[in-house]
Amino acid sequence: EAQVTQNPRYLITVTGKKLTVTCSQNMNHEYMSWYRQDPGLGLRQIYYSMNVEVTDKGDVPEGYKVSRKEKRNFPLILESPSPNQTSLYFCASSSGTSGATDTQYFGPGTRLTVL
């Protein structure tokens, strides 16, 4: 089954404790992206990747890192989480290189709380 998986689905952590949210897709998609969703603000792009070893900042990259060593995986790293990073995070992938002219497939979301 074609899908995007994220882990963990729920995470409660404390300020400053490094964490990684994994994202994996099995559709051989070139484009992958991370978004955060906050009430009243909608979805905002954090980072995106057009292919292996090619990543770029989105609208709200501060406090986040990503890597794309393999086509299928695109982990989101929070080196020193802070409470303002409490949010619902989505990973998405699509087959094109721009990510915006092809259907986007979303992961189930990761709800992160930083205390």
Place this chain on the structure above:
Amino acid sequence: KNEVEQSPQNLTAQEGEFITINCSYSVGISALHWLQQHPGGGIVSLFMLSSGKKKHGRLIATINIQEKHSSLHITASHPRDSAVYICAAMVISNFGNEKLTFGTGTRLTIIP
């Protein structure tokens, strides 16, 4: 002001009613997506369109590039259509980059 605006923010209707959700944008775009987010949080892509109209089952999406406006219609609405509907525009920046910019969503509730 957001580059992508949706209206209404909330919509409650009776089962069977014809539903319209609007999306307007203030910048140049080359494509627009409609997404559906279920109460459990999962997001599904409904449509991607750059001109004209697309139909899938009871859902119809239209776009008018000149007027910078898109609509999502649901015919014969059903309680299972209750969800948040999000439009996302592929915005072309001054530097020629393209990125998806999202509206804040329309929460639709269909009452049996």
